[in-house]
Amino acid sequence: MAPTPRRDGEATRQRLLRAALELFTTTGFRATTTPQIAERAGVAEGTIYRHFSSKEQLLNDVYRAAHRWATTLVVETEGPYRTQDRLQRIGRRLLEGAERDPAGARMLLQSREDQYLDDRSREAAREFRGMLQQVIAAGKSDGAIRPGPADLWAAVWLALVGFAAERVAAREWTVEQPQAAQVLDAAWDAIKAG
Amino acid sequence: MAPTPRRDGEATRQRLLRAALELFTTTGFRATTTPQIAERAGVAEGTIYRHFSSKEQLLNDVYRAAHRWATTLVVETEGPYRTQDRLQRIGRRLLEGAERDPAGARMLLQSREDQYLDDRSREAAREFRGMLQQVIAAGKSDGAIRPGPADLWAAVWLALVGFAAERVAAREWTVEQPQAAQVLDAAWDAIKAG
Amino acid sequence: MAPTPRRDGEATRQRLLRAALELFTTTGFRATTTPQIAERAGVAEGTIYRHFSSKEQLLNDVYRAAHRWATTLVVETEGPYRTQDRLQRIGRRLLEGAERDPAGARMLLQSREDQYLDDRSREAAREFRGMLQQVIAAGKSDGAIRPGPADLWAAVWLALVGFAAERVAAREWTVEQPQAAQVLDAAWDAIKAG
Amino acid sequence: MAPTPRRDGEATRQRLLRAALELFTTTGFRATTTPQIAERAGVAEGTIYRHFSSKEQLLNDVYRAAHRWATTLVVETEGPYRTQDRLQRIGRRLLEGAERDPAGARMLLQSREDQYLDDRSREAAREFRGMLQQVIAAGKSDGAIRPGPADLWAAVWLALVGFAAERVAAREWTVEQPQAAQVLDAAWDAIKAG
DNA sequence: TATGAATGAGTGTTCATTCAT
DNA sequence: AATGAATGAACACTCATTCAT
Numbered sequence: 001m002a003p004t005p006r007r008d009g010e011a012t013r014q015r016l017l018r019a020a021l022e023l024f025t026t027t028g029f030r031a032t033t034t035p036q037i038a039e040r041a042g043v044a045e046g047t048i049y050r051h052f053s054s055k056e057q058l059l060n061d062v063y064r065a066a067h068r069w070a071t072t073l074v075v076e077t078e079g080p081y082r083t084q085d086r087l088q089r090i091g092r093r094l095l096e097g098a099e100r101d102p103a104g105a106r107m108l109l110q111s112r113e114d115q116y117l118d119d120r121s122r123e124a125a126r127e128f129r130g131m132l133q134q135v136i137a138a139g140k141s142d143g144a145i146r147p148g149p150a151d152l153w154a155a156v157w158l159a160l161v162g163f164a165a166e167r168v169a170a171r172e173w174t175v176e177q178p179q180a181a182q183v184l185d186a187a188w189d190a191i192k193a194g
Numbered sequence: 195m196a197p198t199p200r201r202d203g204e205a206t207r208q209r210l211l212r213a214a215l216e217l218f219t220t221t222g223f224r225a226t227t228t229p230q231i232a233e234r235a236g237v238a239e240g241t242i243y244r245h246f247s248s249k250e251q252l253l254n255d256v257y258r259a260a261h262r263w264a265t266t267l268v269v270e271t272e273g274p275y276r277t278q279d280r281l282q283r284i285g286r287r288l289l290e291g292a293e294r295d296p297a298g299a300r301m302l303l304q305s306r307e308d309q310y311l312d313d314r315s316r317e318a319a320r321e322f323r324g325m326l327q328q329v330i331a332a333g334k335s336d337g338a339i340r341p342g343p344a345d346l347w348a349a350v351w352l353a354l355v356g357f358a359a360e361r362v363a364a365r366e367w368t369v370e371q372p373q374a375a376q377v378l379d380a381a382w383d384a385i386k387a388g
Numbered sequence: 389m390a391p392t393p394r395r396d397g398e399a400t401r402q403r404l405l406r407a408a409l410e411l412f413t414t415t416g417f418r419a420t421t422t423p424q425i426a427e428r429a430g431v432a433e434g435t436i437y438r439h440f441s442s443k444e445q446l447l448n449d450v451y452r453a454a455h456r457w458a459t460t461l462v463v464e465t466e467g468p469y470r471t472q473d474r475l476q477r478i479g480r481r482l483l484e485g486a487e488r489d490p491a492g493a494r495m496l497l498q499s500r501e502d503q504y505l506d507d508r509s510r511e512a513a514r515e516f517r518g519m520l521q522q523v524i525a526a527g528k529s530d531g532a533i534r535p536g537p538a539d540l541w542a543a544v545w546l547a548l549v550g551f552a553a554e555r556v557a558a559r560e561w562t563v564e565q566p567q568a569a570q571v572l573d574a575a576w577d578a579i580k581a582g
Numbered sequence: 583m584a585p586t587p588r589r590d591g592e593a594t595r596q597r598l599l600r601a602a603l604e605l606f607t608t609t610g611f612r613a614t615t616t617p618q619i620a621e622r623a624g625v626a627e628g629t630i631y632r633h634f635s636s637k638e639q640l641l642n643d644v645y646r647a648a649h650r651w652a653t654t655l656v657v658e659t660e661g662p663y664r665t666q667d668r669l670q671r672i673g674r675r676l677l678e679g680a681e682r683d684p685a686g687a688r689m690l691l692q693s694r695e696d697q698y699l700d701d702r703s704r705e706a707a708r709e710f711r712g713m714l715q716q717v718i719a720a721g722k723s724d725g726a727i728r729p730g731p732a733d734l735w736a737a738v739w740l741a742l743v744g745f746a747a748e749r750v751a752a753r754e755w756t757v758e759q760p761q762a763a764q765v766l767d768a769a770w771d772a773i774k775a776g
Numbered sequence: 777t778a779t780g781a782a783t784g785a786g787t788g789t790t791c792a793t794t795c796a797t
Numbered sequence: 798a799a800t801g802a803a804t805g806a807a808c809a810c811t812c813a814t815t816c817a818t
Binding site: 400431432433434435438439 | 798799800801802
């Protein structure tokens with residue numbers, strides 16, 4: 001009957017992002033209701049709107065956070081590596097991410113809910129894929145990659161890593177099981193030259 | 195409180211199936227409303243329920259039709275072919291299907307909406323994937339396929355064909371453009387031995 | 389796909405009246421659907437409207453039939469009997485009716501669905517109750533009935549007979565069990581002169 | 583997409599219970615629509631579902647409230663009275679209740695809508711009737727009541743009180759008019775010994 | 777900052793009624 | 798006389814969003 005408890009505002013925001021992320025990636029954006037999000041976050045329904053202007057805004061924030069993490073991850077693998085090795089490291093870290101945070105990996109790699117994304121989110125997705133394309137493009141100029149556009153092979157490689165990540169996120173595989181490495185190898189074989 | 199036109203009942207059913215297929219694969223199951231389906235089919239909303247017991251039932255009927263088509267397609271490629279050739283033919287025909295009927299191909303190859311499928315639909319999906327696994331398993335016994343379980347490589351191959359089919363369905367590619375063939379080749383390279 | 393079978397039209401009408409009677413008295417008027425009525429009568433939905441202009445019309449026809457039967461029954465007990473004996477005979481025959489045709493007795497004696505009755509139905513109900521009042525009024529002039537208006541004691545007597553009839557219609561009692569006779573006696577004691 | 587006024591939540595709940603009670607007892611459960619309930623309560627349709635999980639739940643809550651009141655009423659008449667006097671007091675208070683709250687009395691005494699009641703509601707009805715049976719059973723052991731089971735005479739007595747209560751609820755009678763007392767007397771005569 | 781009661785447009789579904797056959 | 802596909806208004810119920818507290 002009065003304002004109420006009191007929590008660190010930032011913590012509340014994080015709890016909402018996490019609750020939304022988990023629900024959106026398992027139940028889907030449309031099928032997830034704001035009461036569900038609030039309940040999982042342990043706050044009242046109205047509190048969502050203190051931190052996000054709408055359910056779509058919440059989706060977009062969650063989506064961009066996943067892509068920022070992935071973009072950072074690609075940046076961190078920069079160095080004097082051959083393309084194959086670098087992709088291997090990126091793939092490995094994506095799967096480790098899927099193990100540690102299944103929901104985050106799914107938000108990144110499955111592309112349901114595209115229709116609800118705003119321009120900034122699309123830009124974030126482009127940035128992540130663009131970084132991958134640069135990795136592949138570098139490989140192309142070394143002759144390590146098949147003929148054909150770099151963005152095509154980036155998308156192909158990512159499709160297979162996404163496939164493996166979903167298995168890991170679903171707890172059907174762990175990163176240490178051979179299937180994970182086998183699919184990463186297959187992803188490389190799909191795009192490598194010759 | 196009134197009836198209308200008069201149409202062959204079976205034709206109405208087909209129009210509803212088609213309308214639903216197109217909307218579900220573009221807008222998504224939850225985001226598609228029964229008024230939208232009815233409008234696109236050119237019938238009144240209530241008419242949906244003369245032919246299908248629920249929106250979910252309509253999804254399942256549409257889903258199974260897509261899988262029956264695909265299962266038939268795999269059966270039709272039986273013959274004295276090498277695994278690589280047979281997969282090539284299957285892949286080619288799936289992409290041709292995506293060109294002719296984008297919505298049908300998407301219903302088959304993207305797996306959103308799994309949560310709304312009933313047992314018979316899951317069985318239809320299993321049957322289709324099972325046929326593909328048999329093709330791959332035959333290749334394995336010839337030593338043409340990588341080490342690892344046949345169902346894994348069937349899923350990997352299908353993930354890449356699904357990727358290409360989505361591009362074709364989206365009219366970004368045609369079957370005749372080089373990317374289509376390149377991705378089919380890449381899909382084979384991803385799973386072939388050595 | 390063509391007009392169809394062929395049944396004696398009168399028989400169809402009777403089957404519809406019976407189906408409606410049974411459903412209205414068990415499920416209620418609003419909760420009974422025209423598909424249910426058609427199914428129970430073994431005809432198509434549209435056939436209802438060849439015989440009755442609406443669901444309400446069907447209710448009213450069924451209602452009047454029940455009251456015509458009851459009015460006849462009262463008339464048939466005319467004769468040189470004492471009021472008590474005549475009421476005893478009427479009550480007995482109403483309970484026998486409830487045993488033979490539970491639905492008909494319920495339509496007569498429970499007064500749900502009054503709101504859907506038309507003027508002719510209300511007149512039929514008035515006629516039946518009017519006959520009973522005459523029986524009671526005759527008793528009053530003999531000094532056999534309590535002080536107070538005849539229509540009051542007719543209603544009181546009928547309330548108790550309706551109570552017993554419902555038990556019989558529900559197959560909780562038979563007419564031969566002592567409760568039936570006890571309640572008829574109680575109904576007389578409720579209205580007889582002190 | 584907007585909220586409004588602001589009212590004490592409990593008050594809203596009471597308004598909904600009252601609106602539903604009045605509509606259910608006059609129009610019937612099935613024929614009463616949620617828009618009607620909301621309008622009469624002066625709230626939006628969706629507000630119903632903040633307080634009750636379904637229209638049936640609302641019926642059951644209303645039903646149990648009526649039976650709790652009646653059970654309390656019977657308890658309050660306990661004391662060193664003869665059975666006849668105690669029933670007289672109970673009947674009188676039920677009729678006063680019908681005058682003060684016609685809808686409540688109807689919910690208690692007419693038994694339409696039984697089919698929508700849940701187990702707790704049936705239990706509440708059993709409790710009320712059970713208390714009446716105890717009153718009658720006490721009379722039986724004093725030899726004041728007719729031969730036959732106490733629950734039968736409780737039901738008979740209640741049928742006649744219900745008849746009178748309906749007249750009072752319909753404003754055809756007041757409690758002070760002679761008919762009310764006459765019917766209470768008749769109800770006693772219907773069940774008393776000898 | 778947080779609450780949660782309230783909103784009302786929108787959802788999937790039902791059903792009495794019509795009418796071409 | 799009979800059919801049954803079609804209608805569309807109405808139904809019970811949901812849910813993203815608002816705002817007085």
